[in-house]
Amino acid sequence: MRQSTMTRLMMVLLVFAMAAATALAQKVSTDNIDAVVERALAAFDVPGISLAIVKDGRVVVTKGYGLKTVGSQEKVDARTLFGIASNTKAFTATALGLLVEEGKIEWDAPVARYLPWFQLADPYVTREMTIRDLLVHRSGLGLGGGDLLWWPPSTYDRKEIVRRLRFVPLVKSFRSAYAYDNVLYIVAGEVIETVSGKSWEDFVTSRILRKIGMMESTVRHGEGGPGNNIASPHAAIDGKVRVVKPFGSDNTNPAGGINSNAVEMARWMVVQLDSGRIAGDSRLFSPRTTRQLWSIVTPIPFGDPPPELAGLRHDFNGYALGFQVRDYRGAKLVTHTGGLPGYVSRVTLVPHVKLGIAVLTNQESGAAFESVTYHILDAYFGAPKTDWIAAYKRLEARRDSINASRDARTSASADTSSRPSLPLEKYAGTFVDSWYGDVEIRMEEGKLHIRMVPTPSLQGDLVHWQYDTFVARWSDPELRADAFVTFALTPEGGIDQVKMRAVSPATDFSFDFQDLLLKPARK
Numbered sequence: 001m002r003q004s005t006m007t008r009l010m011m012v013l014l015v016f017a018m019a020a021a022t023a024l025a026q027k028v029s030t031d032n033i034d035a036v037v038e039r040a041l042a043a044f045d046v047p048g049i050s051l052a053i054v055k056d057g058r059v060v061v062t063k064g065y066g067l068k069t070v071g072s073q074e075k076v077d078a079r080t081l082f083g084i085a086s087n088t089k090a091f092t093a094t095a096l097g098l099l100v101e102e103g104k105i106e107w108d109a110p111v112a113r114y115l116p117w118f119q120l121a122d123p124y125v126t127r128e129m130t131i132r133d134l135l136v137h138r139s140g141l142g143l144g145g146g147d148l149l150w151w152p153p154s155t156y157d158r159k160e161i162v163r164r165l166r167f168v169p170l171v172k173s174f175r176s177a178y179a180y181d182n183v184l185y186i187v188a189g190e191v192i193e194t195v196s197g198k199s200w201e202d203f204v205t206s207r208i209l210r211k212i213g214m215m216e217s218t219v220r221h222g223e224g225g226p227g228n229n230i231a232s233p234h235a236a237i238d239g240k241v242r243v244v245k246p247f248g249s250d251n252t253n254p255a256g257g258i259n260s261n262a263v264e265m266a267r268w269m270v271v272q273l274d275s276g277r278i279a280g281d282s283r284l285f286s287p288r289t290t291r292q293l294w295s296i297v298t299p300i301p302f303g304d305p306p307p308e309l310a311g312l313r314h315d316f317n318g319y320a321l322g323f324q325v326r327d328y329r330g331a332k333l334v335t336h337t338g339g340l341p342g343y344v345s346r347v348t349l350v351p352h353v354k355l356g357i358a359v360l361t362n363q364e365s366g367a368a369f370e371s372v373t374y375h376i377l378d379a380y381f382g383a384p385k386t387d388w389i390a391a392y393k394r395l396e397a398r399r400d401s402i403n404a405s406r407d408a409r410t411s412a413s414a415d416t417s418s419r420p421s422l423p424l425e426k427y428a429g430t431f432v433d434s435w436y437g438d439v440e441i442r443m444e445e446g447k448l449h450i451r452m453v454p455t456p457s458l459q460g461d462l463v464h465w466q467y468d469t470f471v472a473r474w475s476d477p478e479l480r481a482d483a484f485v486t487f488a489l490t491p492e493g494g495i496d497q498v499k500m501r502a503v504s505p506a507t508d509f510s511f512d513f514q515d516l517l518l519k520p521a522r523k
Contacts, residue, residue: 029379030061036375036389037065043389044365044396045241048076048231052266052358053376057274062262068362069232070241079216081230081259082360083246085338087347088258090272090293091204092188093135093322097289098207100131104195107132107292114191119166125174126166131191134184135321136297138177140170146183147510148436152479153249154454161251162187167435169515178298178319182255182510189254200254211284212267217260220253221340222246230259231362233342237477241363244342244478256340262358265347269356272334273349293321294334294351300324308395311386312374323349328374329381337366341478346373355380367392403506410503415466424448427462427470427487431498431518439498439518450485471503480504481511495520 037049048066052059064076099105108130111118120126125140133139146168148154149161156164165183172179189200196203201219209217235244250257260268271278272293276285296318305312317326323334334349345360346369357376359369371388378386420427427448431439438453441462448462450472460474468487482503490496500513 032379033061033376034063034065037372039389040368040372041066043371043393044363044368045236046361046363046365046368047234047241048080048362049368049372050076050078050080050082050231050262050265050358050360051372052262052269052356054266054269054273054354054356055380056354057270059266059270062266064262068230069243070234076231076362077229078262079229081216081218081261082345082362083221083233083256083338083340083343084258084260084265084345084347084360085256085340085343086182087336087338087345087358088254088256089135089185090322090336090347091208091258092185092192092200092254093293094208094285094289095192095200095204096131096135096188097285097292097321099192099195100292101286101289105131105191111187111191114194115162115187118162118187118190121166121168121170122174125170128174131188132297132321133175134188134191136319137180137184138175138298139179139181139184140172140174140176141168141179141181141183142171142512142515143179143181144509144512145169145171145179145181145515146435147181147512148452148455148516149183150186150249150251151182151510152455152457153247154251155456156251156454158186158190158251162190164435169435171515178300180509182252185255186252192254201250201257204258208284209264211278212264212271214260214264214267217258217264219257219259220250221257221259222248223259229261231343233340234363235342235478235480236364237480246342247340256338260360262360265358265360266356269347269349269358273351273354273356293323294325296320296325300326302326306395306398308391308398328377329383331381337369339364339366345369348373348377350377350380353380367396403504406505407503418466420464421468421489422493426493427495429495430521431495432521433516433518436516438521439516472500479511481507483507483511483513 047070048068050064051061053061062078064078064080066076068074068076068080100107111129146165149156149164192200192203205219232243233246234241271284275287275290276283278284298319300317300319302317314327323336325334331350334351336347338345343362344364344366348357357373359372361368371392374388425443428441428443440451440453442449450462452458457476458474460472462470463473465471470485472483472485483500484503486499488496498518500516502511502513
């Protein structure tokens with residue numbers, strides 16, 4: 001190519017780049033943002049939202065909307081705390097990055113070098129699993145594998161959860177496929193404690209939160225902040241949004257325990273977008289760690305989005321270290337979501353223009369945080385107007401209709417004329433799963449009752465479904481996780497084994513009942 005042609009081409013590219021930068025740097029009306037958030041609150045029946053936007057190292061918006069508790073008059077403000085759930089994973093990955101920079105661990109060193117007692121079900125995977133592997137969801141565990149060890153809150157402590165991972169089945173080949181998990185972030189927390197001599201909570205508080213100036217954020221589920229300015233968690237129970245119990249266990253803090261607010265999430269995003277710089281020449285971490293945190297390790301399969309969200313079609317998608325990385329309208333997004341009972345959220349970074357958006361909510365509506373995020377992204381990108389709230393409402397209605405149809409088909413499929421093979425009392429007993437522990441089935445007032453011993457809230461009646469399958473209807477309606485319980489018999493008419501799976505496809509994936517294989521306890 002001749003020099004003159006090359007020069008003309010470079011000038012054209014420069015003009016396009018300057019135009020793109022101008023569009024992304026445009027001032028976005030906060031009035032428009034307020035209107036979008038208020039619409040989202042109403043459309044998706046969300047009591048409160050906390051919003052932070054940063055651009056070019058400066059805070060654009062830190063604001064609260066709506067109510068801390070439905071039915072009250074307490075308004076969310078910029079310092080109201082929300083559970084950020086799995087957005088905590090980026091803090092855990094950053095903590096490991098600090099230890100790498102100090103030479104105390106290596107990203108690609110075996111986990112067993114630091115935790116000699118760590119084991120998974122396959123000796124090869126145990127030997128080869130690295131610190132990096134803990135963070136990128138390619139271990140071979142199934143979706144949410146092992147979550148029943150801590151979800152709902154169990155009697156196991158953190159170390160016992162990690163010890164029991166050796167019995168959790170691996171359902172895929174090591175490093176062959178993406179399957180989101182939480183339990184390996186608990187292992188990462190154990191590595192941090194072993195190497196640093198501080199608990200995950202103390203390390204993250206002293207080495208990250210306080211360094212950044214996140215003085216009000218906390219590191220334990222359900223832990224209130226100054227003046228107890230914390231949003232109540234809410235969920236739709238039997239069609240009505242109400243307050244639900246906050247998640248009450250510290251076992252999974254490294255995977256999802258942080259509570260934060262708009263003001264302090266803004267500080268976190270500024271530091272992440274500036275490659276770890278805190279102020280002046282002071283740094284939390286180096287640009288080298290940023291590259292590690294934001295580089296895709298595990299590809300995530302994707303197809304075309306549903307018709308309602310056609311504008312979200314992307315060209316790449318993968319999981320890095322505590323972050324998901326994908327594209328939107330030609331821009332690279334570094335992002336993550338979070339979900340706990342009553343709280344869901346999204347944090348989105350657009351590195352090349354130093355734009356950050358955090359949307360925290362106190363109701364389990366992913367549509368709310370998604371629609372708000374994309375409205376703001378489009379405003380900064382100067383993109384064609386899309387009514388994301390209307391689009392997500394249509395998608396939500398279609399999803400609810402599909403789930404209702406599936407549930408109706410499931411109900412209709414039961415052979416109501418069938419009877420159990422055995423008298424009810426013959427199904428009673430104690431059953432053991434190698435990784436989960438004991439499940440007790442007892443006769444109480446002429447009915448079968450199930451109690452999953454390590455998880456106090458998982459207890460309820462066993463209602464006959466068909467043949468030798470029953471449904472566990474948990475006493476706590478907030479669980480929303482009824483499960484089929486199917487007994488297999490021996491030729492002699494005893495119980496050989498018991499399997500479980502969720503009744504509804506809408507059940508949270510952390511109820512990994514399907515991985516249980518219950519056997520009668522030896523007498």
